[in-house]
Amino acid sequence: xxxxxxxxxxxxxxxxxxxxxxxxxxxxxxxxxxxxxxxxxxxxxxxxxxxxxxxxxxxxxxxxxxxxxxxxxxxxxxxxxxxxxxxxxxxxxxxxxxxxxxxxxxxxxxxxxxxxxxxxxxxxxxxxxxxx
Amino acid sequence: xxxxxxxxxxxxxxxxxxxxxxxxxxxxxxxxxxxxxxxxxxxxxxxxxxxxxxxxxxxxxxxxxxxxxxxxxxxxxxxxxxxxxxxxxxxxxxxxxxxxxxxxxxxxxxxxxxxxxxxxxxxxxxxxxxxx
DNA sequence: TTGCAATTGCGATGCACTTGCAATAAGAAT
DNA sequence: ATTCTTATTGCAAGTGCATCGCAATTGCAA
Ligand SMILES: [Mn+2]
Ligand SMILES: [Mn+2]
Ligand SMILES: [Zn+2]
Ligand SMILES: [Zn+2]
Numbered sequence: 236x237x238x239x240x241x242x243x244x245x246x247x248x249x250x251x252x253x254x255x256x257x258x259x260x261x262x263x264x265x266x267x268x269x270x271x272x273x274x275x276x277x278x279x280x281x282x283x284x285x286x287x288x289x290x291x292x293x294x295x296x297x298x299x300x301x302x303x304x305x306x307x308x309x310x311x312x313x314x315x316x317x318x319x320x321x322x323x324x325x326x327x328x329x330x331x332x333x334x335x336x337x338x339x340x341x342x343x344x345x346x347x348x349x350x351x352x353x354x355x356x357x358x359x360x361x362x363x364x365x366x367x
Numbered sequence: 368x369x370x371x372x373x374x375x376x377x378x379x380x381x382x383x384x385x386x387x388x389x390x391x392x393x394x395x396x397x398x399x400x401x402x403x404x405x406x407x408x409x410x411x412x413x414x415x416x417x418x419x420x421x422x423x424x425x426x427x428x429x430x431x432x433x434x435x436x437x438x439x440x441x442x443x444x445x446x447x448x449x450x451x452x453x454x455x456x457x458x459x460x461x462x463x464x465x466x467x468x469x470x471x472x473x474x475x476x477x478x479x480x481x482x483x484x485x486x487x488x489x490x491x492x493x494x495x496x497x498x499x
Numbered sequence: 500t501t502g503c504a505a506t507t508g509c510g511a512t513g514c515a516c517t518t519g520c521a522a523t524a525a526g527a528a529t
Numbered sequence: 530a531t532t533c534t535t536a537t538t539g540c541a542a543g544t545g546c547a548t549c550g551c552a553a554t555t556g557c558a559a
Contacts, residue, residue, distance in 0.1 A: 240504075240505065241504085241505075241556095241557085241558090242505080243504095243505060243506070243555080243556045243557070244556080245505090245506065245507080245555080245556070246555095246556095247506080247507075248506090263546095264546085264547080265546090277507095277508075278507085278508085279507070279508045279509065280547090281507085281508075281509080281510095281547085281548075281549085282506080282507060282508070284546095284547065284548075285506080285507085285548090286506095288548095298435070300432070300433075300434035300435045301432075302432035302485065303430070303432045303438075305545090305546070305547095306435075306546080306547085316473065318473060318477055318479050318481065320479065321482065327477060327479070328477070329473045329476050329477045330476045330477065331472045331473060331475070331476035334466070334469065337466065337486065337488075338488065340463045341448065341450060341461045341463060341488045341490075343463070344461050344462045344463035345450055345459060345460070345461045345462065345488075346492070346493045347450050347452065347459070347488070347490035347491060347492050347493070347496075348490050348491040348496055349450070349488055349489075349490040350453065350488075350489050350490045350491065351488070351489045351490075352486060352487065352488045352489065353434065353486070353487050353489075354469065354484060354485070354486050355484065355485050355487075356469075356470065356473045356477075356479070356481055356482075356483070356484045357481075357482050357483045357484065357485075358473075358479035358480050358481040358482045358483075359479060359480040359482065360478070360479050361478045361479070364479075364480055372535080372536065373525095373526085373527090373535090373536075374536080375524085375525045375526070375535095375536055375537070376525080376526095377524080377525070377536085377537065377538080378524095379537080379538075380537090395515095396515085396516080397515090409538095409539075410538090410539085411538075411539045411540070412516090413516085413517075413518085413538085413539075413540080413541095414537080414538060414539070416515095416516065416517075417517090417537080417538085418537095437514090437515070437516095438515080438516085500559100501558105501559085502557105502558095502559085503555105503556105503557100503558100504555105504556095504557100505554105505555085505556080505557100506553105506554080506555075506556085507552105507553080507554065507555085508551105508552100508553085508554095509550105509551095509552100509553105510549100510550095510551100511548105511549080511550085511551105512547105512548080512549070512550095513546105513547085513548075513549090514545105514546090514547085514548095515544100515545095515546095516543105516544085516545090517542105517543080517544070517545100518541100518542085518543070518544090519540105519541095519542085519543090520539105520540095520541095520542105521538105521539100521540100522537105522538080522539085522540105523536105523537080523538065523539095524535100524536090524537075524538085525534100525535095525536075525537085526533105526534095526535105526536100527532105527533090527534085528531105528532085528533080528534095529530100529531080529532070529533090
């Protein structure tokens with residue numbers, strides 16, 4: 236029989252998750268590494284990456300592959316949409332309903348079995364627009 | 368006064384564009400490099416990248432930053448949606464109407480000035496589904 | 500407590516893309 | 530046609546983000 240290896244809740248993994256859950260800013264791995272380091276000075280960036288990978292496939296967090304930039308991570312694993320500022324690169328949540336009907340429309344418009352979808356808006360954040 | 372440098376239509380640029388326009392497959396830069404090399408054996412990958420960059424900001428082609436994979440290029444610069452096969456990675460067009468109302472909804476649901484949006488579907492392509 | 504596989508820190512490596520530079524060539528001016 | 534300017538090229542080296550190999554450590558089940 237196939238057995239998945241038993242996961243351990245290490246100090247590192249716990250704090251990576253806690254720090255990511257604390258913010259709504261969709262940090263990159265190295266931003267998160269800085270945050271975690273305040274509590275765990277010796278932690279290595281590779282450990283942060285490895286844990287984010289594991290937490291992602293456990294469904295605890297979400298990987299965001301933002302167009303043309305460094306990968307970001309989201310402590311909220313429920314599907315929701317994002318907007319990226321084209322000036323400064325920050326990424327924020329868009330608090331609108333997910334449009335599931337897009338997937339039905341797509342299923343009719345191509346030959347694939349449709350499984351999921353993501354939407355990324357691009358715009359100008361308030362800070363950049365109002366000049367700060 | 369600011370003047371943009373005059374663009375030259377080099378043999379390389381012309382053929383990169385022609386080869387990209389020939390296909391509907393959204394090739395990566397090195398796939399396109401292989402294609403172009405059949406007509407221009409000496410062309411370097413850096414030249415392909417540079418020309419794709421230039422053609423993109425001239426609006427002739429489109430860069431696709433597909434979630435978690437190598438960048439792909441699209442000879443059709445008009446906004447349309449894509450679907451990626453989670454098994455084999457191929458990317459195809461989804462021939463459905465672009466839902467502009469998403470941007471209005473997003474504008475109400477966040478503080479950004481919304482400029483554009485992209486949708487990426489994920490699914491299983493016919494080839495992978497039907498086992499080839 | 501003990502045993503042992505999962506996990507870590509660290510350095511090395513990989514990969515996709517970008518850049519510096521001298522040589523080349525597009526295309527406007529003559 | 531020829532000359533001239535400078536955008537563009539090929540090549541090699543460089544960047545940056547992410548991943549990997551490995552010996553040492555550690556969670557945790559027995
Ligand atoms: Mn989010
Ligand atoms: Mn397309
Ligand atoms: Zn901004
Ligand atoms: Zn497939």
